[in-house]
Amino acid sequence: QQPVQSPQAVILREGEDAVINCSSSKALYSVHWYRQKHGEAPVFLMILLKGGEQKGHEKISASFNEKKQQSSLYLTASQLSYSGTYFCGTVLTGNQFYFGTGTSLTVIP
Amino acid sequence: DTGVSQDPRHKITKRGQNVTFRCDPISEHNRLYWYRQTLGQGPEFLTYFQNEAQLEKSRLLSDRFSAERPKGSFSTLEIQRTEQGDSAMYLCASSLGMGSNQPQHFGDGTRLSIL
Numbered sequence: 001q002q003p004v005q006s007p008q009a010v011i012l013r014e015g016e017d018a019v020i021n022c023s024s025s026k027a028l029y030s031v032h033w034y035r036q037k038h039g040e041a042p043v044f045l046m047i048l049l050k051g052g053e054q055k056g057h058e059k060i061s062a063s064f065n066e067k068k069q070q071s072s073l074y075l076t077a078s079q080l081s082y083s084g085t086y087f088c089g090t091v092l093t094g095n096q097f098y099f100g101t102g103t104s105l106t107v108i109p
Numbered sequence: 110d111t112g113v114s115q116d117p118r119h120k121i122t123k124r125g126q127n128v129t130f131r132c133d134p135i136s137e138h139n140r141l142y143w144y145r146q147t148l149g150q151g152p153e154f155l156t157y158f159q160n161e162a163q164l165e166k167s168r169l170l171s172d173r174f175s176a177e178r179p180k181g182s183f184s185t186l187e188i189q190r191t192e193q194g195d196s197a198m199y200l201c202a203s204s205l206g207m208g209s210n211q212p213q214h215f216g217d218g219t220r221l222s223i224l
Contacts, residue, residue, distance in 0.1 A: 030209070040217070042202075044213060049210055087151050091209045095165045098154060099144075099151035099152050099154075101151065102151045
């Protein structure tokens with residue numbers, strides 16, 4: 001029942017844009033986004049707390065569609081430092097936190 | 110703010126042995142989570158504490174696994190009679206406040222290898 005992310009993997013050239021989607025079969029009340037670089041711990045990016053909310057940090061932003069039970073992460077004008085695996089996460093059954101299936105993002109020069 | 114620290118960073122042990130990991134959360138963080146992560150997968154929830162109370166446990170957490178957080182500060186995760194399938198990265202995270210809508214701050218993890 002973990003959230004499903006798409007695409008599974010994407011390769012971008014520096015400066016290109018990308019969208020990562022996160023969908024849940026269960027109702028979403030909030031969505032977290034994290035990035036994990038190879039061999040490192042996940043790092044928090046942002047939380048969206050209610051339907052329709054959009055947040056942004058520099059060139060990374062996200063939206064949350066409560067009705068569709070999905071969230072999207074937008075990476076604009078990608079930089080080499082954006083490479084890593086992106087995970088959405090949310091509380092589902094009980095108070096258990098579920099990370100999504102992950103999206104591997106590689107930015108090349 | 111020294112961040113979340115985990116000890117040891119690596120643990121190699123023989124199948125059947127018991128192992129214990131420690132996590133020191135960011136001070137004043139009420140909530141502490143344990144996750145397990147295998148190669149190519151996202152972190153899987155194991156359990157979490159609100160202060161010293163263990164409020165939720167995944168069914169992944171078999172009776173060989175036990176976690177404690179005495180006094181609501183550091184936490185330990187013990188695995189008894191380790192099996193090959195226990196080989197993974199064990200991650201600890203902490204967050205501030207009472208709810209799950211707070212950023213989780215992760216430690217660097219303990220990598221467990223079972224021979």
